[in-house]
Amino acid sequence: DAGVIQSPRHEVTEMGQEVTLRCKPISGHDYLFWYRQTMMRGLELLIYFNNNVPIDDSGMPEDRFSAKMPNASFSTLKIQPSEPRDSAVYFCASSFYGDPWETQYFGPGTRLLVL
Amino acid sequence: GEDVEQSLFLSVREGDSSVINCTYTDSSSTYLYWYKQEPGAGLQLLTYIFSNMDMKQDQRLTVLLNKKDKHLSLRIADTQTGDSAIYFCAELSSSNTGKLIFGQGTTLQVKP
Numbered sequence: 299d300a301g302v303i304q305s306p307r308h309e310v311t312e313m314g315q316e317v318t319l320r321c322k323p324i325s326g327h328d329y330l331f332w333y334r335q336t337m338m339r340g341l342e343l344l345i346y347f348n349n350n351v352p353i354d355d356s357g358m359p360e361d362r363f364s365a366k367m368p369n370a371s372f373s374t375l376k377i378q379p380s381e382p383r384d385s386a387v388y389f390c391a392s393s394f395y396g397d398p399w400e401t402q403y404f405g406p407g408t409r410l411l412v413l
Numbered sequence: 414g415e416d417v418e419q420s421l422f423l424s425v426r427e428g429d430s431s432v433i434n435c436t437y438t439d440s441s442s443t444y445l446y447w448y449k450q451e452p453g454a455g456l457q458l459l460t461y462i463f464s465n466m467d468m469k470q471d472q473r474l475t476v477l478l479n480k481k482d483k484h485l486s487l488r489i490a491d492t493q494t495g496d497s498a499i500y501f502c503a504e505l506s507s508s509n510t511g512k513l514i515f516g517q518g519t520t521l522q523v524k525p
């Protein structure tokens with residue numbers, strides 16, 4: 299398996315623009331997680347899905363952030379409008395409920411810079 | 414609530430042992446983990462321990478679990494420069510299926 303795939307790997311945009319981050323989880327995994335990592339705040343869980351249904355979105359910072367999972371093989375995280383403080387590395391991870399260790403497999407991340 | 418705490422930075426000399434410590438709050442957590450993040454990459458599972466174990470050894474890695482004190486440690490023997498990374502402690506949430514609670518991460522610097 300190719301692992302968790304994220305695109306784009308790098309994104310530079312201007313304040314006010316819409317940003318869409320994409321994630322393809324590992325085939326057969328039924329959990330999908332979106333994290334944000336910054337120097338100041340460390341690793342934060344933004345939202346996670348189980349069987350394409352959002353379970354916990356309490357980590358989503360504000361209404362400018364939205365996430366969807368239209369099917370088992372694709373998810374998006376959208377920021378509209380973007381602000382400089384959204385600059386961070388955004389990770390997607392997936393896991394499989396039947397895995398006894400419930401290991402989360404992380405993608406390589408999308409490095410977002412909002413100018 | 415569920416919370417995991419780690420020290421932020423550790424510096425050791427190549428060949429020495431490294432010990433990274435972590436405390437957690439959820440006594441009902443069944444699994445505890447150590448993840449490693451190398452520069453520019455995502456997190457990768459390094460090792461895990463089940464809550465009914467006190468110790469787990471895997472080559473150069475030794476995980477110790479003190480349930481009474483809710484303390485988890487990761488010992489890396491014969492630390493190499495390639496071990497330089499951020500190490501995250503995590504617990505499996507007992508209240509939210511599938512969710513991991515991560516610590517802030519400990520940056521390990523290995524000096525030659």
